[in-house]
Amino acid sequence: AGKAHRLSTEEREQLLPNLRAVGWNEVEGRDAIYKEFHFKDFNRAFGFMTRVALQAEKLDHHPEWFNVYNKVHITLSTHECGGLSERDINLASFIEQVAASLS
Amino acid sequence: MVSKLSHLQVELLGALLESGLTKETLIKALSEAEPYAPPSESQRAIHALQAEKGDGDGAALPNGLAEARLSEEETDDDGEEFTPPIMKELENLSPEEAAHQKAVVERLLQEDPWRVAKMVKSYLQQHNIPQREVVDTTGLNQSHLSQHLNKGTPMKTQKRAALYTWYVRKQREVAQQFTHAGQGILTEEPMGDDLPTKKGRRNRFKWGPASQQILFQAYERQKNPSKEEREALVEECNRAECIQRGVSPSQAQGLGSNLVTEVRVYNWFANRRKEEAFRHKLAMDTFSGPQPAPPLPPHNSSSLQPPPALSPSKVHGVRYNQQPATEAESSSSNPHGNSSLVTTQTILHQVSPPGLEPSQNLLSTDTKLVSAPGGTLPPVSTLTALHGLEQSPHALGQQPQNLIMASLPGVMAIGAGDTSSLAPAFTNTGTSTLVIGLASTQPQSVPVINSMGSSLTTLQPVQFSQQLHPSYQQPLMQQVQSHINQSPFMATMTQIQNPHALYGPKSEVAQYTHTGLLPQTMVITDTANLSALTSLTPTKQAFASDSESQTESGMHTPVSQAPTIHLQSQDTAIQHLQPGTRLTSSPAASSSSLVLYQSSDSPSSHGQLLPSAHSAIETFISTQMASSSQ
Numbered sequence: 001a002g003k004a005h006r007l008s009t010e011e012r013e014q015l016l017p018n019l020r021a022v023g024w025n026e027v028e029g030r031d032a033i034y035k036e037f038h039f040k041d042f043n044r045a046f047g048f049m050t051r052v053a054l055q056a057e058k059l060d061h062h063p064e065w066f067n068v069y070n071k072v073h074i075t076l077s078t079h080e081c082g083g084l085s086e087r088d089i090n091l092a093s094f095i096e097q098v099a100a101s102l103s
Numbered sequence: 104m105v106s107k108l109s110h111l112q113v114e115l116l117g118a119l120l121e122s123g124l125t126k127e128t129l130i131k132a133l134s135e136a137e138p139y140a141p142p143s144e145s146q147r148a149i150h151a152l153q154a155e156k157g158d159g160d161g162a163a164l165p166n167g168l169a170e171a172r173l174s175e176e177e178t179d180d181d182g183e184e185f186t187p188p189i190m191k192e193l194e195n196l197s198p199e200e201a202a203h204q205k206a207v208v209e210r211l212l213q214e215d216p217w218r219v220a221k222m223v224k225s226y227l228q229q230h231n232i233p234q235r236e237v238v239d240t241t242g243l244n245q246s247h248l249s250q251h252l253n254k255g256t257p258m259k260t261q262k263r264a265a266l267y268t269w270y271v272r273k274q275r276e277v278a279q280q281f282t283h284a285g286q287g288i289l290t291e292e293p294m295g296d297d298l299p300t301k302k303g304r305r306n307r308f309k310w311g312p313a314s315q316q317i318l319f320q321a322y323e324r325q326k327n328p329s330k331e332e333r334e335a336l337v338e339e340c341n342r343a344e345c346i347q348r349g350v351s352p353s354q355a356q357g358l359g360s361n362l363v364t365e366v367r368v369y370n371w372f373a374n375r376r377k378e379e380a381f382r383h384k385l386a387m388d389t390f391s392g393p394q395p396a397p398p399l400p401p402h403n404s405s406s407l408q409p410p411p412a413l414s415p416s417k418v419h420g421v422r423y424n425q426q427p428a429t430e431a432e433s434s435s436s437n438p439h440g441n442s443s444l445v446t447t448q449t450i451l452h453q454v455s456p457p458g459l460e461p462s463q464n465l466l467s468t469d470t471k472l473v474s475a476p477g478g479t480l481p482p483v484s485t486l487t488a489l490h491g492l493e494q495s496p497h498a499l500g501q502q503p504q505n506l507i508m509a510s511l512p513g514v515m516a517i518g519a520g521d522t523s524s525l526a527p528a529f530t531n532t533g534t535s536t537l538v539i540g541l542a543s544t545q546p547q548s549v550p551v552i553n554s555m556g557s558s559l560t561t562l563q564p565v566q567f568s569q570q571l572h573p574s575y576q577q578p579l580m581q582q583v584q585s586h587i588n589q590s591p592f593m594a595t596m597t598q599i600q601n602p603h604a605l606y607g608p609k610s611e612v613a614q615y616t617h618t619g620l621l622p623q624t625m626v627i628t629d630t631a632n633l634s635a636l637t638s639l640t641p642t643k644q645a646f647a648s649d650s651e652s653q654t655e656s657g658m659h660t661p662v663s664q665a666p667t668i669h670l671q672s673q674d675t676a677i678q679h680l681q682p683g684t685r686l687t688s689s690p691a692a693s694s695s696s697l698v699l700y701q702s703s704d705s706p707s708s709h710g711q712l713l714p715s716a717h718s719a720i721e722t723f724i725s726t727q728m729a730s731s732s733q
Contacts, residue, residue, distance in 0.1 A: 042351055047114025054122035068278075069351040 006031070006081040007089075015089050022096055027075060031083030032064075033092060037072040037099055044102055045070045051098045052091075061087040063095075204271045211267040217255045219263075223270050224252040230277060230348055231309045231361045241265040277348075280357040306360035310371070313347045314340035314363055322375055333368045340368070 007015070016026075016033070024033045039045040049065070049072060056062045064075040076092055078085035108116065119129065211219050227234070238245045243262055250256035251266075258266070310318075317339050321328060328336065340363040341355040350357060 041110075043110040043114050046111055047118055050115050050118035051121055054118060058122070069345075069349060071349060 003086040004078055004080045006078075006083040006085060012084070019089070019092050019096075024092060027077075030077065032075050032077035033084065033088060034073070034075045035092075035095075037074065039070045039072070039102065042069050045072050048072065048098055048102050051102075052095055055094050055098075056091065059087065059091060061091055063091060200275070204268065204275070207271050208264055208267045211270075212260060212264060216251075216258065216263060219267065220252050220255060223266065226270065226274070227252070231311045231344075232273070233306055233309065236306055237266070237269055241269050277357065280359055308360055308362075308367060311344050311347060311361065313343035317343055318368070318371055322372065326372065326376055326379075328368075328372060330365065333365045333372075336368050337363050337365050
């Protein structure tokens with residue numbers, strides 16, 4: 001598990017643009033990032049989720065997510081600090097990696 | 104071995120292996136995981152995770168599993184396990200969800216109403232929800248709602264709030280419907296299927312576009328699928344509907360009232376078959392033409408009255424034959440273009456007697472043909488249009504018009520598939536065939552004709568043929584009349600007008616032409632008819648053969664030249680007629696050609712007429728004839 005402290009403004013400016021560029025948005029009303037993934041079918045969606053799940057377990061940092069058939073909506077936020085932390089960034093990067101490999 | 108795995112299993116295995124799981128560990132885990140044997144794949148994955156983690160994370164995993172279960176409540180197959188999540192959701196509905204929903208509604212109200220309307224509308228389309236459902240629950244006016252969603256008609260905030268509230272709740276309800284498809288629908292849902300409980304009525308089933316596409320494709324393959332095939336289609340359609348809604352196909356029950364069943368598929372096929380039979384019947388009716396009972400306007404002759412087709416036309420036919428004889432004699436002295444007409448008349452006269460018989464035969468055939476189609480009368484409007492046309496030519500002073508009409512019926516008859524009956528007619532009446540070819544032109548040359556033509560032009564080719572049928576009797580009569588009045592040639596010219604075109608398919612018309620209308624003129628008028636006819640390949644072929652036979656069959660010498668020429672022109676005319684687009688061009692041509700005819704009161708020799716008619720025929724297709732003919 002990485003650092004669980006809330007990201008400072010400078011860190012956000014440094015790290016978030018990369019994620020924003022691939023489609024992560026900041027959630028209104030809370031300090032979190034969000035993205036929707038679409039896959040060809042449920043198999044791929046769930047395969048993706050499984051990989052992410054395995055990694056989440058490894059990192060001990062779990063996403064808030066929703067899945068319906070071929071869609072996966074993921075919200076990342078760190079509960080301990082009540083906002084974005086390094087863990088979210090790490091997991092987001094990993095998620096991007098997996099998604100890219102799966103589609 | 105891998106082939107026996109489902110796709111998801113492959114995916115999951117891949118995920119596991121990717122996460123660093125070694126084969127040995129996996130195999131070991133499998134043996135450990137055996138006792139679990141979870142029902143759902145997701146649980147399997149979780150258990151696999153468990154196995155992978157081993158006891159070290161045992162404490163963590165159960166929590167994770169519990170969390171996963173809770174979060175999976177929507178998609179898990181476990182029946183009993185769902186009760187708690189359902190209860191939890193029910194609670195959510197009241198405090199949190201209610202607040203959440205209100206917040207969403209507020210947000211929607213802030214947005215641009217039109218954009219939200221589009222969202223709601225597309226949601227309705229996606230889930231095939233009838234507007235009635237929205238109206239029943241929101242209390243909105245259906246017309247107002249429809250206009251708001253489709254055209255953006257403004258809606259007051261209060262009402263929009265009701266709409267958006269319904270929208271939010273419906274989304275939730277549908278989502279639950281789908282996730283709990285296997286376990287039934289929550290009773291708590293207020294919008295569950297939208298007040299079916301209120302009136303005990305479910306929403307009416309509606310076919311979605313995706314399902315319809317599948318069904319139409321299957322229909323093309325086979326119109327009468329067996330029960331097995333139907334069931335396969337049921338699965339396919341439900342899957343497509345679920346995908347359209349972005350839901351897993353396994354949750355098809357969530358489709359609710361729009362669930363596709365075998366009965367519905369069976370009914371769909373039955374209805375399509377009936378539809379096709381009906382369309383086929385209509386098409387047959389079109390070609391065969393309407394019944395010969397349309398009320399004819401009191402034109403020239405009282406005989407033109409809309410009595411049973413046969414008798415009056417026969418009478419007229421006979422009369423016509425007689426009259427031309429007299430006319431020929433009397434008109435021969437005419438210095439004017441009548442001379443040519445006279446000649447024609449003479450020719451016609453000569454031809455007519457023999458022609459009469461066949462024409463009469465035609466008549467009888469026609470009647471039969473007429474009645475064959477099944478007795479469906481064309482729309483009254485078409486008939487009235489024809490009448491209008493009928494009279495105008497007459498009003499013109501027996502302008503040479505209806506010849507074409509006469510010929511057209513013949514052509515039409517061919518087209519209608521009564522070739523067998525028509526062929527003999529055609530062979531007997533050389534002029535008729537010729538006329539037919541010419542008839543392709545729109546009857547627009549003469550002002551009167553124009554009115555007819557315009558009315559005809561507006562008609563679809565199919566309709567046109569219908570009109571031909573009822574009217575053809577009239578033109579025959581009219582033709583006779585006008586024919587008598589004017590030189591036969593001119594008369595024939597007038598025949599060309601629409602009414603004749605309308606007559607096209609009837610052999611009676613052909614008969615009429617036989618009586619002495621110059622084929623040339625006849626031909627010019629009804630492009631529309633011809634185009635309709637041309638759509639029928641057999642028609643053309645029959646025509647060509649008929650014309651050929653005509654030349655040989657028994658045309659009298661004087662007439663022989665005309666027919667020959669006409670035939671040629673006919674052929675060209677016919678050929679030109681093929682494309683339906685000719686219709687548009689023909690009016691101009693016909694008008695010009697018709698004008699030509701009318702003005703040919705001046706000395707126009709028969710020979711002149713013929714070539715002009717010929718050119719007219721060609722020009723109607725392309726250029727303005729008048730100038731050239733004149």
